[in-house]
Amino acid sequence: MFPKLDPILHSELRLAVISLLAGVESADFTYIKQQTGATAGNLSVQIDKLSAAGYITVEKGFKGKMPCTTCSLTPEGLEAFRNYIDALKEYISH
Amino acid sequence: MEQNKEMTASESLALITETMNNNSKEIIRRGGKYFILWGILLTFFSLLVYALWKSTGHSYWNNLWFAMPLVGYPLARMIRSKEESAVATNVISRIISGIWTSFGVFACSLAAFTVLFTIVGDHPLAAIVVGASLTAEIVLLFGLAETISGVALRNWAIKIAGFVTGIGSLAIYYITGANEEQMFIFTLAGIVLAATGFIVKRQNS
Numbered sequence: 001m002f003p004k005l006d007p008i009l010h011s012e013l014r015l016a017v018i019s020l021l022a023g024v025e026s027a028d029f030t031y032i033k034q035q036t037g038a039t040a041g042n043l044s045v046q047i048d049k050l051s052a053a054g055y056i057t058v059e060k061g062f063k064g065k066m067p068c069t070t071c072s073l074t075p076e077g078l079e080a081f082r083n084y085i086d087a088l089k090e091y092i093s094h
Numbered sequence: 095m096e097q098n099k100e101m102t103a104s105e106s107l108a109l110i111t112e113t114m115n116n117n118s119k120e121i122i123r124r125g126g127k128y129f130i131l132w133g134i135l136l137t138f139f140s141l142l143v144y145a146l147w148k149s150t151g152h153s154y155w156n157n158l159w160f161a162m163p164l165v166g167y168p169l170a171r172m173i174r175s176k177e178e179s180a181v182a183t184n185v186i187s188r189i190i191s192g193i194w195t196s197f198g199v200f201a202c203s204l205a206a207f208t209v210l211f212t213i214v215g216d217h218p219l220a221a222i223v224v225g226a227s228l229t230a231e232i233v234l235l236f237g238l239a240e241t242i243s244g245v246a247l248r249n250w251a252i253k254i255a256g257f258v259t260g261i262g263s264l265a266i267y268y269i270t271g272a273n274e275e276q277m278f279i280f281t282l283a284g285i286v287l288a289a290t291g292f293i294v295k296r297q298n299s
Binding site: 010012015016019020022023024025026027028031035036064084085088089091092 | 101103104106107109110113114116117118120121175182183184185188
């Protein structure tokens, strides 16, 4: 019996965002957009979903006069990411 | 990138690996710019101090070194704000930043103490502080900072460059003696630092 893949993470853009945040302490919206190549609208929707699931924290502030959204992975998000990778490995090994 | 694309397990793992690798490379690549900036400044100031020291015969032109952080830090801040509107930090970038900030603080403090004890020459500590070679001390600190950066970046070229700069320059210093030509040690260190930046950028682009 294969473990069920987390539907929140089993989406191309959300998985890319979580993978990116797993390697940093925090990243702002512009950086995530550059690295994933996603559109701002699409990325914004996916970040909201990850935030609603408790996988990331989103802090809105200002950098100078410009608004700045900073995201970071939560411990729950990291745990979910680890479980997701373990599940993927099981799929591949069978 | 689309959010609803059906992915196989292999595709998901490949996406994770690619994203993490690209992200790590990007953050390290950005660090290379600061190596280049400080390398160019170090080369410039060493040649400037050498030229003024040589032409006037006065070693007090060494005080110009205090202008280097005054020029460098605003430039570094400008690069960060203009070219990097998108920001991410990871452990490596924070360690590298910490190493070079610590180097700057130690180097400036050593220089400031040397100037201070040169002014109050009759203090018992003056003989120790002024007697030690500031060039030798700073170049050793520099080599150490670069070597540790190489360890953090897992880059053998930087580790070796740091060791060669620190120990090699020290050897050159004791062979040539304390005169204006010791500035070429800093010129060499600056060139090595800038070259390090180019290597980091190239390896991670």
